[in-house]
Amino acid sequence: MSTALPRRGIPDATVARLPDYLRVLTGMAARGIPSTSSQQLAAAAGVRSAKVRKDLSYLGTYGVRGVGYDVEHLAFQIATELGLARDWPVVIVGMGNLGRALAAYGGLSQRGFRIIGLFDHDPAMVGQLVADIPVAGMDALPGVAATGDVLGVIATPAESAQAVADALVSAGVTSILNFAPGTPGVPAHVELRKVDLATELQILAFHKMRRSGTGHWAQVAP
Amino acid sequence: MSTALPRRGIPDATVARLPDYLRVLTGMAARGIPSTSSQQLAAAAGVRSAKVRKDLSYLGTYGVRGVGYDVEHLAFQIATELGLARDWPVVIVGMGNLGRALAAYGGLSQRGFRIIGLFDHDPAMVGQLVADIPVAGMDALPGVAATGDVLGVIATPAESAQAVADALVSAGVTSILNFAPGTPGVPAHVELRKVDLATELQILAFHKMRRSGTGHWAQVAP
DNA sequence: TAGATTGTTAATCGATTAACAATC
């Protein structure tokens, strides 16, 4: 008999918020705050306290009724749940402006991600140092990605995204974050998430239009 | 009597997908494809065809049963619905690596966004050209943002995000896209969306761990 | 007409929220 395993199936919506809670808790820990409440956590993360309690309840019962949560302990539990008890190797493909910005982003190593490779298609770029790491050609990708659970980041223009996704998949990468516009096709066993600046701005514009009434429909006079 | 207004209240989940459909349709139009189906659209956007039809049904009935959708007409309708019949002015605050990458990102002007101002706190940065636009100091923000429906982008380190958000709100900006880690507080009438590289990677890592079983829980032998 | 594909229905699933008993 094994002991009861922690419950599976943390809702996706909860998983998406755990990094926020973790960041808030890490900040509190750095400022020497020993304990907190769902109320305080909620205010800092921009959600409601009931949501915080519900989210945390999926991980286990780490709070104390009438008292709150121990900051360091809760941070550790969330980090563990997110798989951050270990380091994650990351490769970035595409050393244009965006790729360079991502490579230089200090928040990565700080949060357990280790850049193990930077790649670019352009021979003129190969060998250059970006964030103290020499840029490699695409032919070097399979060797680097063979390391194991590598997370791949696509930071190329839209035109190259599919080819890069194919190269990453061929190299054995099964977790890809795509910053290029569009959605490259990948096999079912590969997870692809995407971030697109223009999409985010379009959503903002839509909501703004609805709020301010400056859109395309004429105001109906009474 | 006015004619019936188009129905309000397009679901948020649908609004978030409309930019994807629009991008796919724009690509089809550029390749001279005259019409398409929910099936093809779905494949290109990475969703199911039923979802495409349901999403499009919130905009109106722009398809033809047995035939499909006219690519140009549908693209126009989605663009109109998203408020892209007009240009949207954008200001970017923070001219580090990320801010420079965003400023140089051609996809913006291509999709109806016009950068009307780049700002940085650092006097040494002020006056420099980024993407052919001179960087201004923060004191110039109110004048530029007074234009009207400006969308604000925060591309600073986490420490400055709250101060920049405050400055944007003071300048009258009510739509903000935040690339800095963390969630600055803003008044209720201001919409703040956020994009965080580390958060996205943490979600990928979580799912990867669950898939590959390389996480912290030992495999239970049978 | 026969074949194709939409728009809509209805069932299911997942996420949010408020309220409150449990309990420190």
Place this chain on the structure above:
DNA sequence: TAGATTGTTAATCGATTAACAATC
């Protein structure tokens, strides 16, 4: 004990999906 705050319940809300009648 009295006050505070969690963890959980149950109701509500929103999103997804498959199926199919409508119809080109």
